[in-house]
Amino acid sequence: MPEHLIFTLSAAFAGFGDVAGHERRGSWTWPGRSAVLGLLAAAQGIRRDGDFAALDALRLAVAVFDTGAALRDYHTVQTVPSAVIKRPQSRPAALRRAGKNANTTISHRDYRAGVLYGVAVAGPGLPALAAALEAPAFHLYLGRKACPLNAPLAPRIVAAETPEAALCHLRLPPWAEGLTAQTLYADDGPAERVETRHDAPLDRRLWHFAPRAVAVRSVHIAPKEAA
Incomplete structure (x- = not known):
């Protein structure tokens, strides 16, 4: 029987990628492959320019217990016209030199407030x-x-035939008692529908991602044990 590493992801605020523009940074409702692999890399102390080969070989599945509520924040951003930039020059110096010629825009950020997910990881290591x-x-x-x-x-590591069976052994936070997951997003396996997600890392330093197919299926995951 295959083994799965399972764990919970819970946060008061979260933000998950989406295709980003200069003035708008959207958020998906669940953490994609790049987000989960990035978290695993951080836990292991792997930097963005490090060796991700072992992590890229892993298979992931994400169960959604709570997508939270949509929340939007904004930032005031100033940019400097290229005509007034002298190099080498710091950003504060460039802004002082630009004076009233600096361009001011509002940059929006989308978040999810109060989220909870379960992750199942299969593969070596x-x-x-x-x-x-x-x-x-x-x-x-x-x-x-x-x-x-x-x-x-x-x-925790558990033996189970499928990711959803493994995720039934999750330890949820005490305040999540009684929550169940109804949707699973997986790298592979049976699918009721297939979604395209731009979260397959191509160049982590330049934040370049490729599209991939995600298998989506309905589940009923009701963990009984609290963390």
């Missing part, structure tokens, strides 16, 4: 990943650096 999640090398956050986790991940 699960014990080392579980140990890293127990004592992460870097600070872990859910999508964006302003979104720290608000509960232990409670990682």
Whole structure:
């Protein structure tokens, strides 16, 4: 019977990718492949220019217990016309030089407030990943650096035929007692429908991602154990 590493992702605020423009950063309702692999890399102390080969070989499934509520924030952003930039020059110096010629725009950020997900990971090296999640090398956050986790991940390795069967053994936070997951997003396996998600990492330093097919299926995952 195959083994799965399972853990929970819970946060008061989260932000999950979407195709980003200069003035708008949207958010999906669940963490995609790049977000989960990035979290696992941070736990192991792998930097953005490090070796991700072992992580890229993993198979993931994400169960949605609570997508939270949509929330939008905004930032005031100033840019400097290229005509007034002298290099080398710091950003504060460039803004002072630009004066009233600086361009001011509003940049929107979409978040999810009060989210909870379960993740099942299959592949090699699960014990080392579980140990890293127990004592992460870097600070872990859910999508964006302003979104720290608000509960232990409670990682554990279980043997199960399917990701959904493994996720029934999750340890949910105490306040999530009684919650069930109705939807599972998986890298492979049976699908009731297929979605396209731009979250397959191509170049992590340049934030380039490729589209991939995601298998979506209805489930009933009702963990009984609290973290």
